[in-house]
Amino acid sequence: MSKTAFAKPGNFLYPVPAVMVSCQEEGGKPNIITIAWAGTVCSDPPMVSISVRKSRYSYDLIRNSGEFVINLTTADLVRAADYCGVRSGRDVDKFAECHLTAAPSTKVQAPSIEEAPVSIECKVRDRVSLGSHDMFLAEVLAVTVDEKLLDENGRFHMEEADLAAYSHGTYFRLGEAMGTFGYSVRKKPVKADSKKGKKKITDSEKADSKTDRKRRVKAAKTKRDAFPNPEKKKSGKRNTVRHSEKIKVKTVNSNKPDKKRPNRRKNLKSSEK
Secondary structure, three states, rough: OOOOOOOOOOOOOEOOOEEEEEOOOOOOEEEEEEEEEEEEEEEEEEEEEEEEEEEOOOHHHHHHHEEEEEEEHHHHHHHHHHHHHHHOOOOOHHHOOOOOEEEEOOEEEEEOOOOOOOEEEEEEEEEEEOOEEEEEEEEEEEEOOOOOHEEEOOOOOOOOOOOEEEOHHHHHHOOOOOOOOOOOOOOOOOOOOOOOOOOOOHHHHHHHHHHHHHHHHHHHHHHHHHOOOOOOOOOOOOOOOOHHHHHEEEEEEEEOOOOOOOHHHHHHHHHHH
């Protein structure tokens, strides 16, 4: 791989989640701002961060209220997310323009987006001025999810949410799964036959074994062709004695006289007389 360096360094940490952050100042109207600079910063207590430009309309709403809600974006919500990222809440009502529902949250005054599969309610704990953006560090107080993503055992299936990601100016739908956390070091389970207690050979293992066997046979044949045995006759026939021939030898060398051959002793006695 051949790499080249950009003249000016920039943020190339992609892909990232393009989340829809809902916020509301006390007595004011709710608003939505789409943010790509968002992430997890701590597990215990659970904390997240969002970075907002000071010039944004939502900046003062979040700073004054000290609350916001991160709503995950799906493929169906990408158009709304893009709109909320390029239009200002000073000029339009984004909930109305995008036909979204401002649902009451459980722990904060800021509303959640009803159409989002996951809503993360946050309380601001700190604000760090970085330069072009201020980073709001917030603690997660509650998480609400779409009940359709829960199975009968209460397990949440995030892979069924059809989430979207943002990479260098383009929105993408998440693709197929490649592995789960820790799969690279996880031991493969041994399948055992319940009746005999022996290891059960899978179809793939059978195919691999068959392929290896063919490869070994082919290699042995190639070796024989390359290095022929000089002890073999040119005719290619093996220098062996057949079982029937052994029986004939035993018959000839036995003490019993051959009925088909004349008795030489008897003939000698007759001549002497």
